Amino acid sequence: MQMYDINKVCENLMLGVFREIYGWRDLRNLNADEKANFPGIDLADDKAGVAIQVTGTSNLDRVKDTVRTFLKHGLDTKYQRLIIYVIGRWQGSYSQDAIDRISGDRAKLCVADDNIDYRDLCGAATDVSPKQLAAALEVVREYMRGGVARGLSEEDFDPPASPA
Numbered sequence: 001m002q003m004y005d006i007n008k009v010c011e012n013l014m015l016g017v018f019r020e021i022y023g024w025r026d027l028r029n030l031n032a033d034e035k036a037n038f039p040g041i042d043l044a045d046d047k048a049g050v051a052i053q054v055t056g057t058s059n060l061d062r063v064k065d066t067v068r069t070f071l072k073h074g075l076d077t078k079y080q081r082l083i084i085y086v087i088g089r090w091q092g093s094y095s096q097d098a099i100d101r102i103s104g105d106r107a108k109l110c111v112a113d114d115n116i117d118y119r120d121l122c123g124a125a126t127d128v129s130p131k132q133l134a135a136a137l138e139v140v141r142e143y144m145r146g147g148v149a150r151g152l153s154e155e156d157f158d159p160p161a162s163p164a
Contacts, residue, residue, distance in 0.1 A: 010087050011042050011054050016139035020132050021124050024048050040069035044079060051079035058091045058117075060098060067102050067109055076107040083114045090117050 011029050019027050024045040030038035043052040053066045063084055070082055096111045103109060125133055 006087060007042075007054055007056050013139065013143045014052070014054055014085060015043055016142075017121065017136050018043065018052065020136035020139060021121060021128055022050075023132075024050055027052075039073045040066055040075055041079075041082070046078065049078075049080040050083065051075060051081065052083045052085055054085050054087065056087045058086045058088065060094050063094060063099065063109075063111075063115065064102055067099060067107065071103065071106055076103075081114065082107060082109050083116060084109075085121075086115070086117045088117065089119070090115055 008031070011031060015027055015029050018024055026047045027043055027045040027050070029042065030044055031042055040053065041051040042054045044050065051070070055062060055066070066084055067082065070076060070079075075082075094111045094115065099109050099111060109115075125136065128136075
């Protein structure tokens with residue numbers, strides 16, 4: 001099922017949170033909708049022109065590899081913005097020149113704005129409406145409840161101990 005690592009599990013969680021916080025209503029999981037292990041990116045909103053890589057690796061080599069793969073597959077023709085979301089924390093600052101040497105004029109990845117982690121997400125959450133923030137928090141709470149929607153009891157989803 002390819003649910004073997006935290007990156008895969010986090011893709012759908014982040015999909016819901018990004019939809020609410022950033023307003024990307026058409027954001028979808030390409031690994032589920034297109035093909036497993038979609039090249040270079042995990043989430044995308046075709047209307048907004050945004051592509052997102054969800055990763056647990058926070059080093060410059062990972063950023064470079066993502067940009068190379070993004071360009072190799074021509075994704076820069078469909079998406080104007082590439083965001084790399086790291087699960088956890090970024091290791092620190094990266095060289096914009098190093099990224100620009102790889103991307104040239106084809107794709108722009110702003111090291112300061114497009115490499116994000118939970119701290120950036122929390123910062124963006126301070127600028128949304130209370131309704132958006134409540135919806136984003138409900139996405140997180142639902143995952144914490146094991147996928148059980150609000151208003152339903154977890155017991156409602158437990159199978160019986162033995163078939164009747």
